[in-house]
Amino acid sequence: MRLSQVSFRYSRRGPWILRDVELMLRPGSVIEVTGRNGAGKSTLLRLLAGIIPPSRGTVTDRPRVVGYAPDVFPVDQPFTVTDYLTHMTRVRRASPTAADELAVRLNATHLMDQPVGDLSKGSAQKVGLIQSLLAPPGLLILDEPFAGLDEQTRIELPVIIGEIAAGGGTVVVSDHQNQLQNFPGADHWLVAAGAVTAQTGERPRQAVIEVLVDAAEADEVEQKLRADGYTTRRAS
Numbered sequence: 386m387r388l389s390q391v392s393f394r395y396s397r398r399g400p401w402i403l404r405d406v407e408l409m410l411r412p413g414s415v416i417e418v419t420g421r422n423g424a425g426k427s428t429l430l431r432l433l434a435g436i437i438p439p440s441r442g443t444v445t446d447r448p449r450v451v452g453y454a455p456d457v458f459p460v461d462q463p464f465t466v467t468d469y470l471t472h473m474t475r476v477r478r479a480s481p482t483a484a485d486e487l488a489v490r491l492n493a494t495h496l497m498d499q500p501v502g503d504l505s506k507g508s509a510q511k512v513g514l515i516q517s518l519l520a521p522p523g524l525l526i527l528d529e530p531f532a533g534l535d536e537q538t539r540i541e542l543p544v545i546i547g548e549i550a551a552g553g554g555t556v557v558v559s560d561h562q563n564q565l566q567n568f569p570g571a572d573h574w575l576v577a578a579g580a581v582t583a584q585t586g587e588r589p590r591q592a593v594i595e596v597l598v599d600a601a602e603a604d605e606v607e608q609k610l611r612a613d614g615y616t617t618r619r620a621s
């Protein structure tokens with residue numbers, strides 16, 4: 386798949402969010418997308434997924450089956466998770482057992498009978514993930530998929546990403562928590578000032594900060610930080 390001279394703005398007179406982006410996506414590659422808040426990561430992912438068309442330029446050779454999990458899953462829907470996934474299974478012509486199998490892998494079986502509107506952000510994120518994986522995607526686009534996920538899912542998701550890449554799919558993940566930093570062979574794209582810079586094999590720089598907390602709160606703070614995807618280590 387290729388993006389040639391792709392530029393995008395949300396309205397005719399609005400600011401350019403992306404300009405003259407040239408990108409090549411190889412089958413079997415995993416790409417981690419980073420950039421500051423508002424840099425245009427979600428916009429780039431929507432362009433890749435075909436949710437929005439480029440204002441200028443072209444996207445060619447997009448794989449036929451695209452899985453897309455947005456950063457915010459729309460929860461204002463009047464049906465249960467099972468109803469929603471059953472519907473999406475039909476739309477995608479996926480295997481009738483795919484949703485249940487994914488629910489087990491992503492620790493979501495307890496959500497199946499819940500109304501979509503009652504889901505927490507993390508749970509809604511999981512349903513969005515399951516939806517994106519129902520039919521094996523040739524292109525999988527995940528927008529901040531690790532935000533709010535539990536430990537089991539956080540470990541399982543990179544395994545699933547690896548399986549899709551091993552099957553020849555391309556996986557693009559925006560990941561400000563750097564959960565894919567140790568993913569073998571992942572490419573890295575940096576979105577900044579309207580440009581996307583491909584940095585094959587390079588990792589974003591990391592920093593260590595020390596946080597001093599009351600001993601009684603240490604467990605709680607550590608859990609919160611880990612839930613947000615940070616690596617923590619007790620100093621004593």
Ligand SMILES: Nc1ncnc2c1ncn2[C@@H]1O[C@H](COP(=O)(O)OP(=O)(O)OP(=O)(O)O)[C@@H](O)[C@H]1O
Pocket residue numbers: 395402420421422423424425426427428429
């Ligand atoms: N639907 C929209 N209409 C108009 N402007 C938008 C729309 N969606 C995003 N923008 C603007 O486009 C720019 C890029 O937003 P985008 O969500 O792509 O950035 P991001 O890098 O994903 O940010 P974040 O890390 O905060 O999610 C921002 O200035 C944002 O305000």
